[in-house]
Amino acid sequence: MKVFVIPVTPFQQNCTLLVCEATHHAAVVDPGGDVERIVQAIEQEKVTLEKVFLTHGHLDHCGGAKAIAARYGVPIEGPQVDERFWIDQLATQSQRFGFPPAEPFEPDRWLVDGDTVRFGNESLDVYHCPGHTPGHVVFVSSAHRIALVGDVLFAGSIGRTDFPRGNHADLIASIRTKLWPLGDDITFVPGHGPTSTFGEERRTNPFVADGVRA
Ligand SMILES: [Zn+2]
Numbered sequence: 001m002k003v004f005v006i007p008v009t010p011f012q013q014n015c016t017l018l019v020c021e022a023t024h025h026a027a028v029v030d031p032g033g034d035v036e037r038i039v040q041a042i043e044q045e046k047v048t049l050e051k052v053f054l055t056h057g058h059l060d061h062c063g064g065a066k067a068i069a070a071r072y073g074v075p076i077e078g079p080q081v082d083e084r085f086w087i088d089q090l091a092t093q094s095q096r097f098g099f100p101p102a103e104p105f106e107p108d109r110w111l112v113d114g115d116t117v118r119f120g121n122e123s124l125d126v127y128h129c130p131g132h133t134p135g136h137v138v139f140v141s142s143a144h145r146i147a148l149v150g151d152v153l154f155a156g157s158i159g160r161t162d163f164p165r166g167n168h169a170d171l172i173a174s175i176r177t178k179l180w181p182l183g184d185d186i187t188f189v190p191g192h193g194p195t196s197t198f199g200e201e202r203r204t205n206p207f208v209a210d211g212v213r214a
Pocket residue numbers: 056058061132151
């Protein structure tokens with residue numbers, strides 16, 4: 001599986017293009033905006049887009065989802081249904097932050113913990129990781145040892161929990177009980193900033209390293 005990170009929007013959100021090398025079919029995770037830049041990456045790699053996957057309902061993660069899905073005639077899968085109140089606010093959020101107008105939408109499939117999403121010959125496991133937002137999900141390829149964690153975890157930091165229905169204790173529990181058991185060798189693409197590994201964060205992250213009290 002090839003992984004291309006495409007920073008989008010003024011928030012430099014890490015939209016990710018995943019490509020199944022056997023079939024040249026692809027999925028886009030968190031197309032928050034700058035749709036033309038994402039389209040360019042899809043065309044440059046000469047891949048067939050099959051799915052849009054969403055980690056959560058924040059504007060910079062899903063503001064371009066409806067446009068991409070409509071353009072390619074593909075379904076939107078995720079996040080978990082508790083994100084509906086964020087997706088419903090897309091129009092006002094895009095206005096507030098000076099983004100191009102974004103419309104609310106209904107994902108074709110709401111995800112739950114333990115689900116699997118597929119494209120080409122690839123599959124990703126779905127983990128419900130609330131805290132930053134209540135219906136946030138994380139996508140994990142156990143075969144390729146890679147996770148797409150949205151705004152749950154960053155290199156050296158963790159997601160904000162000061163939004164409506166954010167919860168700091170839930171976020172810490174999500175990271176420690178859902179992500180850490182997957183293995184120190186997992187490389188993760190966060191919603192913003194550089195990639196890291198779970199092992200590196202367990203050693204050095206000031207919020208969730210082993211031995212740091214929640
Ligand atoms: Zn967010």
